Amino acid sequence: MSFRLPLTTAIVSLALMQPALAHEQAGVAGGLVSGLLHPITGIDHLIAMVAVGIWGAQLGAPAIWILPITFPLVMAIGGVLGVLHVPLPFPEVMIAASAVILGIAVAARLRLPFAAAAIVVAVFAIFHGHAHGAELPRAANALAYGVGFVTATGLLHLCGIAIGTLTRWPAGERVIQGLGAGIAAIGCYFLAQGVGAFA
């Protein structure tokens, strides 16, 4: 009960906050929304991001706590390359391949040494970031887009870690392996699309 009174007060005063000042923040809402939605709307991106989180949770320490810190940063490096239109080889194929390989790693409970796992994840993160950077809307507010993009990526990663905590139970471990297989299968579909098996 002691918390509810201040909470109500805060909500009411927030609701009454008036954007009355003539503060031009052109494109903030659009930038935030497109930044937030961009990583979520592409299924191939989404499953790969979640797979990274699950794999990190499976690997345990130190991956489970280093990945959330460094992953958005490495993706942003890829994003910089994308914004500056530095060409990377076969971006679509690599992104689909990342879903396949990460899905297989989760399904097989692949235990790589941390350095090797970090390199695999970093390479894929750069390709994913590159795709987001290259497809960026020009008009959007840069900061708002960055905030939305990083938040969405980080939250997807957190989703993966949350799913990954199922590994504590034997049955949950099976569920996760099934998920990994599913991710790999979806990745295969996009991979086939990427190499042009069907239009």
Next chain:
Amino acid sequence: MKPNILRAAIAALMLIAGANAAEAHIVAARLGDFYMGVVHPLTDLGDVVLWTATGVLAGTLGGAKGRWLIPVFPLGLLAGLLLGHVFGAVSTQLADAAMMLAIGMLLAAAAQVPTALLCAMAFVVAVIRGAANGADLAPETDRVLFAAGLACVGYAAITLTMALTAAFRRTAADSATSWRAIAVRALGGWIAAIGLMMASLALAS
């Protein structure tokens, strides 16, 4: 039952207060520019991200180092406001991005920043943001009231963020792998990533 009545009363009071504000009575009382100084930075994403980053960094370093920012940060805002016309209409976007990247990296690395460096970085952030806040002032704005409001909100925001972070971290001697410490470092990684994205977008456009 009693708290419910109290809550309703407070809600009603806030509604009445809000109704008055909407009719611009405060502006008529010539205190409007003070409130403008208070609210202006809170409505700017760049201020919110950078101020939070600075406060969180100070909070993780502990009270002994962080308390220096309580005077340094508002003074920096005032200095930036005064120097605003020197920079002119130059966009602070790149400087913002660089500071986000620097502070975010320090947070992510959980670096033990010396007090002097912390104060210097906070002062730079404050000067940049003070200048940015002063840049879009209308000529009829009362600059003294605006500066007072800006300094007050800078003091409040930096102190609250530091206190909240310190309370969240609980102790300075927390083990490096506790989830609380990791959450703060991950926030630093996110802020650095935002800074990096913003810098590249500013350079590309």
